[in-house]
Amino acid sequence: xxxxxxxxxxxxxxxxxxxxxxxxxxxxxxxxxxxxxxxxxxxxxxxxxxxxxxxxxxxxxxxxxxxxxxxxxxxxxxxxxxxxxxxxxxxxxxxxxxxxxxxxxxxxxxxxxxxxxxxxxxxxxxxxxxxxxxxxxxxxxxxxxxxxxxxxxxxxxxxxxxxxxxxxxxxxxxxxxxxxxxxxxxxxxxxxxxxxxxxxxxxxxxxxxxxxxxxxxxxxxxxxxxxxxxxxxxxxxxxxxxxxxxxxxxxxxxxxxxxxxxxxxxxxxxxxxxxxxxxxxxxxxxxxxxxxxxxxxxxxxxxxxxxxxxxxxxxxxxxxxxxxxxxxxxxxxxxxxxxxxxxxxxxxxxxxxxxxxxxxxxxxxxxxxxxxxxxxxxxxxxxxx
Numbered sequence: 001x002x003x004x005x006x007x008x009x010x011x012x013x014x015x016x017x018x019x020x021x022x023x024x025x026x027x028x029x030x031x032x033x034x035x036x037x038x039x040x041x042x043x044x045x046x047x048x049x050x051x052x053x054x055x056x057x058x059x060x061x062x063x064x065x066x067x068x069x070x071x072x073x074x075x076x077x078x079x080x081x082x083x084x085x086x087x088x089x090x091x092x093x094x095x096x097x098x099x100x101x102x103x104x105x106x107x108x109x110x111x112x113x114x115x116x117x118x119x120x121x122x123x124x125x126x127x128x129x130x131x132x133x134x135x136x137x138x139x140x141x142x143x144x145x146x147x148x149x150x151x152x153x154x155x156x157x158x159x160x161x162x163x164x165x166x167x168x169x170x171x172x173x174x175x176x177x178x179x180x181x182x183x184x185x186x187x188x189x190x191x192x193x194x195x196x197x198x199x200x201x202x203x204x205x206x207x208x209x210x211x212x213x214x215x216x217x218x219x220x221x222x223x224x225x226x227x228x229x230x231x232x233x234x235x236x237x238x239x240x241x242x243x244x245x246x247x248x249x250x251x252x253x254x255x256x257x258x259x260x261x262x263x264x265x266x267x268x269x270x271x272x273x274x275x276x277x278x279x280x281x282x283x284x285x286x287x288x289x290x291x292x293x294x295x296x297x298x299x300x301x302x303x304x305x306x307x308x309x310x311x312x313x314x315x316x317x318x319x320x321x322x323x324x325x326x327x328x329x330x331x332x333x334x335x336x337x338x339x340x341x342x343x344x345x346x347x348x349x350x351x352x353x354x355x356x357x358x359x360x361x362x363x364x365x366x367x368x369x370x371x372x373x374x375x376x377x378x379x380x381x382x383x384x385x
Contacts, residue, residue: 073195087304206272213265
């Protein structure tokens with residue numbers, strides 16, 4: 001349409017591209033993810049394979065109206081959108097699994113903790129529902145960051161001022177991209193030069209995914225803490241055995257899926273930092289470190305997506321609530337003291353808590369012994385809503 005390539009060559013290039021997309025020539029793409037030159041090696045590797053298969057010229061024909069500097073960032077944005085959609089589907093799946101288990105465990109009373117110390121009563125269901133809602137916020141954050149991937153610098157060519165790319169080409173290439181990718185919101189940036197000079201758009205999605213992984217790691221660590229033991233620790237929950245926990249200690253069941261989530265966060269956090277440093281290196285008119293951004297972001301999105309499914313199916317679905325242990329620890333604690341403070345006063349409850357810790361008696365025993373409240377009233381106050 002732009003008049004740069006004749007129709008016969010166009011047809012041959014299209015046939016070559018279709019063959020490549022079928023995976024027939026995967027072994028011909030030999031450039032590693034990390035390389036110098038702002039991605040020129042990858043772009044020309046693709047151009048040359050297409051040119052050889054189609055009998056055309058890699059620069060004059062395949063690369064017509066294009067540059068590494070607008071093609072690569074645009075391709076990375078489209079790939080990131082596709083991978084992010086898969087990630088969001090898996091995240092939604094994990095959220096639903098959390099909510100299902102929360103409903104199952106809503107009647108399991110247990111001890112909540114702050115500073116790793118006994119705090120107030122709660123339920124296992126309430127804890128799991130809070131995790132689901134944390135992940136919902138993470139999902140919204142990721143969705144918000146996606147809008148920065150929808151604006152491309154394609155058509156800007158070398159530095160964003162569209163040298164060797166006509167208006168006809170720019171108008172038509174976006175229409176074709178929208179049709180091929182099924183991403184109807186794709187559009188050119190208001191200033192193509194800004195999209196070539198700066199790659200911080202990738203930092204938004206990277207940061208949002210990093211925060212998701214941070215939350216998942218926090219949740220995984222919480223679950224590891226609750227599963228500690230089983231007899232010498234907390235032991236409020238346990239996980240179904242996935243493998244022998246130890247090559248030397250028989251019968252050990254380790255929270256390996258939770259540990260995997262911790263390690264995914266460590267990996268993602270490092271890649272997020274890499275993306276930030278690479279984006280900062282967008283000196284003058286070009287981000288020459290785009291290969292580091294691409295390698296880090298694509299890897300990040302893939303490992304997180306698979307990790308979400310793993311966490312759901314082999315982690316959260318496999319939680320077993322040890323109800324007796326939950327009730328035992330709650331009963332031994334002074335967690336109910338906060339519920340009684342509005343009735344008996346802070347100072348009185350403080351004295352009762354100290355006495356309970358000193359004597360080993362429960363709050364209920366001391367309150368009834370001192371006749372500070374009837375048993376019926378006390379039981380009514382201790383019911384968790």
